[in-house]
Amino acid sequence: MDTVEEVAQRAKNAARELRMLTRNQKDEALRVIAARLKAEKDFISTQNHLDLEAARAVGTSEALIDRLTLNGARIEAIADALIDVAALPDPVGEVVRGYTLPNGLQVRQTRVPLGVVGMIYEARPNVTVDAAGLCLKSGNAALLRGSSSAYNTNVALVEVMRKALVEVGIPADAIALVPGHTHESVNDLMKARGLVDVLIPRGGASLIQNIVNNSLVPVIETGVGNCHVYVDKDADLNMAVNIVLNSKTQRVSVCNAAETLLVHEAVADTFLPELFAQFKARSVTVHGDEKMHQHAQLAGVNWEPVNDEDWAAEYYSMDIAAGVVPSVEAAVEHILTWSSGHTEAIVSSCAPTIAYFTSAVDSAAVMVNASTRFTDGAEFGFGAEIGISTQKLHARGPMGLTELTTTTFIVSGNGQVRK
Amino acid sequence: MDTVEEVAQRAKNAARELRMLTRNQKDEALRVIAARLKAEKDFISTQNHLDLEAARAVGTSEALIDRLTLNGARIEAIADALIDVAALPDPVGEVVRGYTLPNGLQVRQTRVPLGVVGMIYEARPNVTVDAAGLCLKSGNAALLRGSSSAYNTNVALVEVMRKALVEVGIPADAIALVPGHTHESVNDLMKARGLVDVLIPRGGASLIQNIVNNSLVPVIETGVGNCHVYVDKDADLNMAVNIVLNSKTQRVSVCNAAETLLVHEAVADTFLPELFAQFKARSVTVHGDEKMHQHAQLAGVNWEPVNDEDWAAEYYSMDIAAGVVPSVEAAVEHILTWSSGHTEAIVSSCAPTIAYFTSAVDSAAVMVNASTRFTDGAEFGFGAEIGISTQKLHARGPMGLTELTTTTFIVSGNGQVRK
Numbered sequence: 001m002d003t004v005e006e007v008a009q010r011a012k013n014a015a016r017e018l019r020m021l022t023r024n025q026k027d028e029a030l031r032v033i034a035a036r037l038k039a040e041k042d043f044i045s046t047q048n049h050l051d052l053e054a055a056r057a058v059g060t061s062e063a064l065i066d067r068l069t070l071n072g073a074r075i076e077a078i079a080d081a082l083i084d085v086a087a088l089p090d091p092v093g094e095v096v097r098g099y100t101l102p103n104g105l106q107v108r109q110t111r112v113p114l115g116v117v118g119m120i121y122e123a124r125p126n127v128t129v130d131a132a133g134l135c136l137k138s139g140n141a142a143l144l145r146g147s148s149s150a151y152n153t154n155v156a157l158v159e160v161m162r163k164a165l166v167e168v169g170i171p172a173d174a175i176a177l178v179p180g181h182t183h184e185s186v187n188d189l190m191k192a193r194g195l196v197d198v199l200i201p202r203g204g205a206s207l208i209q210n211i212v213n214n215s216l217v218p219v220i221e222t223g224v225g226n227c228h229v230y231v232d233k234d235a236d237l238n239m240a241v242n243i244v245l246n247s248k249t250q251r252v253s254v255c256n257a258a259e260t261l262l263v264h265e266a267v268a269d270t271f272l273p274e275l276f277a278q279f280k281a282r283s284v285t286v287h288g289d290e291k292m293h294q295h296a297q298l299a300g301v302n303w304e305p306v307n308d309e310d311w312a313a314e315y316y317s318m319d320i321a322a323g324v325v326p327s328v329e330a331a332v333e334h335i336l337t338w339s340s341g342h343t344e345a346i347v348s349s350c351a352p353t354i355a356y357f358t359s360a361v362d363s364a365a366v367m368v369n370a371s372t373r374f375t376d377g378a379e380f381g382f383g384a385e386i387g388i389s390t391q392k393l394h395a396r397g398p399m400g401l402t403e404l405t406t407t408t409f410i411v412s413g414n415g416q417v418r419k
Numbered sequence: 420m421d422t423v424e425e426v427a428q429r430a431k432n433a434a435r436e437l438r439m440l441t442r443n444q445k446d447e448a449l450r451v452i453a454a455r456l457k458a459e460k461d462f463i464s465t466q467n468h469l470d471l472e473a474a475r476a477v478g479t480s481e482a483l484i485d486r487l488t489l490n491g492a493r494i495e496a497i498a499d500a501l502i503d504v505a506a507l508p509d510p511v512g513e514v515v516r517g518y519t520l521p522n523g524l525q526v527r528q529t530r531v532p533l534g535v536v537g538m539i540y541e542a543r544p545n546v547t548v549d550a551a552g553l554c555l556k557s558g559n560a561a562l563l564r565g566s567s568s569a570y571n572t573n574v575a576l577v578e579v580m581r582k583a584l585v586e587v588g589i590p591a592d593a594i595a596l597v598p599g600h601t602h603e604s605v606n607d608l609m610k611a612r613g614l615v616d617v618l619i620p621r622g623g624a625s626l627i628q629n630i631v632n633n634s635l636v637p638v639i640e641t642g643v644g645n646c647h648v649y650v651d652k653d654a655d656l657n658m659a660v661n662i663v664l665n666s667k668t669q670r671v672s673v674c675n676a677a678e679t680l681l682v683h684e685a686v687a688d689t690f691l692p693e694l695f696a697q698f699k700a701r702s703v704t705v706h707g708d709e710k711m712h713q714h715a716q717l718a719g720v721n722w723e724p725v726n727d728e729d730w731a732a733e734y735y736s737m738d739i740a741a742g743v744v745p746s747v748e749a750a751v752e753h754i755l756t757w758s759s760g761h762t763e764a765i766v767s768s769c770a771p772t773i774a775y776f777t778s779a780v781d782s783a784a785v786m787v788n789a790s791t792r793f794t795d796g797a798e799f800g801f802g803a804e805i806g807i808s809t810q811k812l813h814a815r816g817p818m819g820l821t822e823l824t825t826t827t828f829i830v831s832g833n834g835q836v837r838k
Binding site for chain 2: 020107109115243247250358363365368370373398409410
């Protein structure tokens, strides 16, 4: 078996060619890959069955089995997503800044690919194709390290994609699976500084923290979400009920779901009965303070006393931490203390309160009178998303094709030298 | 003495207030700091003398003593630079992208401060004031760790700046010196993840590599420059002589000076005699191949055989590695193998050759018919520079105020929820 270093070196060599491709060449490759994935549906399904059988044999939950499953319809959908990516503008070559200096030098800050993008991700095998497609479109080689539970599926998907690349004259090594599916292969990838330009981990908090703390390759931290909704004293309370419900309960297993509710004390007694009636209908458990306890009892909602673990929790379940605050300043203070920096929402009709909140909190996204669930590349109109960055450097919030590029200053003169 | 963690925590608290300041407040603070530095010239000079005496006592070279010296005129110049920074536009609040989604949500990607910026730098004490000023203007707290040889000077500069901040009602902790000047304080700074948002090292390659390899805080790698000049077969040879000379010899101790010359074989015999006559006048030593040897002998230029260490070297001296290449492709291959990714130059009149070169090399800046020495924030018209990034994430090339910010998506609605 090849070493991770050998595969990364070949990806780096491929990246040298990828950065020179025209948009037409890349789009054509994406369309051919889509066609071949559809043509090889049966082969991919067969390989996927091996993973599903192995997963069932070790007692994997049905929810995880579902995430792991690639049937014909899902393969079609994954392939169609590549055709959508082909239709997006090419980020490479975009001039970010361009001007002429007094000495006649023309400065053009121009988008170029990052080079080799390493993806480390869990369960869903659709990420294998999504990530490869976004990397290809942005001129990057993709080095993929999926879940060991999806290994056979990923091998099949990458094999089909690599054959399609060769068909259109692009090096197969532009898309590569990290050899092996042990922890060692992740460690080797984290050491491949100089060969891999960035690592993007997608998955649970422990996966991401391991990579952030140990990688020598630069990392983009993604997707850990302890999101807050603050209901202000000047909130439209009907709107607030809808926003809290949607943020918490519309889909609980995602990073942009709300995990903490903060309510201004002036509206707690009118707002909480309305909200908790809905919580009861959806079996939400409130981890709250004494005020929450009173209203939970009145409404028949499950209640647990709140502690610091709750304020820090990403439940990814029908649980919510909740507290009453005396002011928007106190809400901001709570958020600055506990937030993971993903998304916070405020429900308020007061412009100065909104201005203070949006300026004072320090997160990737702030929703004003809207659900936290909108922090998403597709919702933001990016057309595609490689992940949601919760770090401050390079990219913050949903990352699309642009965030898979860096820039070069191209400076054109006619013999200028420094005085 | 306070711990690094305590000082960093106070800087983080100050940063919460800094992000809310208006441009007027920040500019006023910069002007007051400038005035106080000028008023305290004698105090600062006295403290600087302590450092100079200590440096002389351990036999520090006169060149380093000069870098360390802060006389009255230099303090005036440093203070005036702050007034120039006050005149620059405020990067905070700039809307990078703004649009309205079909559902009515207004998306605004807006620049906000990074938070706490840690600077680790060598000798020159002017960096203490420059960095503090750029951080303040961009709404960031500055945590400064200068050279131990400039410790008394830096303590004095920071004390004067902090008093000026208090005068205008800004927390003194917005500008802080890392306590102590041992290696331990650098190590503590590298561990301050969650308190410090970014570390920017400025100095020699070993300082930067230590921080890149060991920091848990995200790092922006700066300034290591193994820059190349390629003289194409279609070059204007007079222009090429001027560009090579300026790139190599105008100032040898800087990161944007050229360290390697690559000459197309078709023009070597006409170009090298002209260039080497100039090299002889400036006592340049050529580390070169056999063709270079011949011409060096004819011109009476110092010659040494070239090896891999030379191709990798940043000489920062009147030395240059030099070789003949058969094609622009071979020049690009050499650059991709050896470059540190700072700046490369091509001298050519052939548009397709230029297009190939600018697209194929993978560096922060590419100069076309211009000196490598132009890669510089001031030359690019940024008004100020915190360093030159040689990494690909976040910022690449000269970094000004914009690069000291991140962004937040502020999304405004009237009750929108996900379907």
